[in-house]
């Protein structure tokens with residue numbers, strides 16, 4: 001950024017440009033807006049960011065975001081349905097569609113489509129199995145993407161859950177092949193949920 005000789009601003013532009021959907025041009029617009037509204041925007045933003053940095057972590061059990069000051073939703077009460085998604089933005093899409101009201105489990109990504117799967121790749125799969133056991137969950141809805149990685153991950157999870165006898169369902173093929181949950185419209189998501197099918201043997 002040679003066009004800005006204030007060091008702090010140049011640094012801020014650099015950081016904000018890294019946010020999704022923003023390039024240097026829109027970053028500059030945002031920063032200008034902030035600077036022109038120091039009290040109304042910069043001050044509360046600074047405070048809120050500091051709070052989030054300090055207090056918000058990923059739950060090691062369900063992968064959701066939680067405040068360090070309170071218990072995670074996954075430990076709150078009994079539940080009998082868990083929807084498994086790859087990441088938090090997938091969960092937010094499903095939540096805002098209003099299709100599903102149960103609990104979530106956020107894997108933190110997918111398994112690679114081939115090669116050694118035995119490590120689980122740091123995904124929260126073991127903790128999913130123990131959640132299912134501990135809460136006598138009745139159904140696990142696998143809402144991973146229609147990509148090869150998403151399919152691989154779904155099969156791996158189904159295998160891992162075999163001993164629990166839980167009913168496992170997979171979103172219907174309304175999810176297009178290669179489709180990522182995050183980019184589905186509500187209609188597609190609704191029919192995929194409604195027509196989800198069991199992938200357990202019985």
Ligand SMILES: [Zn+2]
Nearest residue numbers: 059062072074
């Ligand atoms: Zn949790």
